[in-house]
Amino acid sequence: MNLPLYEHSLSIALPLMLFFGAYFLFARTPDKAIFANYLRSRRIMGVALLLLAANYAVHLFVGIRFRDTNAAILMNLSTYFLCYWLFSSALTTLLDRFYITRRRMVFHLTAWVLFSLFSGFIQLWLPDGLLQKIGLTAMAAWLVCYGLWLARRLVLAYRRAVRLFDDTHSDDIAAYIRWLSIFTYWAVIFGVGCGVLTFLPDRYIFLWILSSVPFYIYLYCSYLNYLLFYEQVERALEDEMPSCEEGFIPDDEPAGDAARSGLDLGARLEAWVASESYLSPGLTIKELADELHTNRTYLSGYIKSIHGLSFRDWIAKLRIEYAKRLLLRSPELTIHDISEKSGFLSQSHFTRIFKEHEECSPARWRRTRTDAEQPSEQH
Template identity: 25%
Template sequence: MNHLSFDSIYNYILLYLTIISCIFALSLIVISFPRHHAYKRYQQARYAIVTGLLLTSALCFCHWFFHLRELSAYYSIAINLGVLYLSLSLFIMAFASIIREENVNSKHVERNIIPSIACIIALWGGGFGDRTVRMVVVAVVGIIFVAETSRLCLVLRKALNRYIRAQGQDQQPSANAFVLWIQRSMYWGIAAGMMGIAVILVDKKVAILLLLVFAVFFCYFFVSILNYAMHFEKDTLTQQPSFLSTLQKKNRQIENDIRQWINEKRYTKSKLTLNDVAHQLHTNRTYLSQYINTELNMPFGNWLSQLRLDEAKRMLDENPSLSISAVALACGFSSTSNFSHLFTDLEGMTPQQWRSSRRNKGQL
């Protein structure tokens, strides 16, 4: 083959990747999946995957239409690093959300997406510098890309191990297939991300082979998602009663543990965090936070403050000789001013005024 033939094949593969990834993304939007309240997290994860696929499609289109490889080596690497970093973050965040059985929240987005956007801005800013500046920027972002990818994969791996342990030996064939899909997709995704960067650095003949592997990955990825949506969810729906029974038992256990924790007045310890309480209750912070938000209808911070305020009111009422500052510190508040401010907001009067009103009622 002559040089022109390799260029043509390279461009055809880029066009194919542009079209196929866009079709896959649009299919995930259009295709109807089981709509059950238990799968809200899957819907969110699916949209994260769609966004990642559309970003990849846009990346391939830019390379095909603008011939970025020949136009600018730096911007080719910069665009590939930025887009693939963002797409990989979205994919892993989606996988972790499905495995952990929790919704995607703002903390997940901030922790996983903001670093990738910051790297994209740094890469484009580096383009205005000289050759040395560009090389430094690419090297730094490349190191961050590898480090963050490793961290995300470790997070996913831990979530996967917890899922396998939770399933136990009685897990269904569909669950086994799901685990296998996640594992393969994770490894393929990492490999595809690395290859997407290497495509710019290697000879065009080698780049063609890497792009072909990239194309196979997309096909496997899409078929696996469809398989999960159509079979795994259906099997899980049939198991929903037993799942709810297990969840009810788990809720009852943590309810008893929390009641005992409250009876022991362990909430009066200062500087308590969600992690501290979860550790004391022998559970994880995610489940504890979900339980408090769902069952008690308030965030962890409000719940803890309410417990301390109730204890403070009891002490103010039963121990007239205790000073306001002594009550505040005994109940776990960081300062007297913080206690007074919170007390006034919730009760409509200062702690001293509340104590006086209780004393006046007692005299009547």
């Protein structure tokens, strides 16, 4: 084993882990009640990072890998199992404030204790040989399946939040939580990789340590950036969650009345589109439902059934069509001016949505259409 490389990699990773963990635990957040859930999530993540830092410190200062390989593997497996739960809990609670319950905590802590006990029995009590290898393989499979199960729950929570935002907001609120999806898939790859590297020969262990550096730097930066948008996301989760009373069609409404209601809603919706009210920035389906005197859940279902789009995509399509008319009729307007007049919050967001619809930038689309019209005008 290349001992200097191993020690240098630990010396790089350990201070970062200690700093990130301490920051997550003790750094202040805005003094508003709405940030309580963010602070709880960050503190859970801080505990996980300090736990991993303690693992690194034992490897660096005690040299447990060289003193007792089985004990080192046991420590790693137990640490990873607990950290899997802490990581998933910290991230999932950002999307579901009721995710952490006493019952769930007892379940996962009990699973961690049982996993550690079984791992200890296999590592420290079973003799070296085939039986121990089978036992280690089983524990590794248990660890991987547990991590995948937690990751699946987080991904499902993320997708539910994205659907909620797309069905209720004209702005791309989901962009503020996209880092959660990226980090989850990265965490799955990293977590499985760490589990595999635990059993590799000593000369490869430095890879396990160095691979953690960019992983946790990304996590740290993501939490910092998310602080800027957390309040907007949290308010969207609070304000736009449909109530239990809201349904697509009331049970006591006859089918004929429901059909007539749909026709009436279609006429009102067409009038609303004709008034170009969709250009209002920050528009929500609740505001539109109040204006049309209808149920927001019913309105969301109506838009999906008629246009085949979520509320956000439907509004974006209307705004892009309006922007295309401005691009042709008002050549004196800049792309920035058009993005503002079309209801987009920023030029970059407008350009991205425009490319999704037209497969080219607004400036290129304008040049192409202008060049195509000039010959016909001259003719």
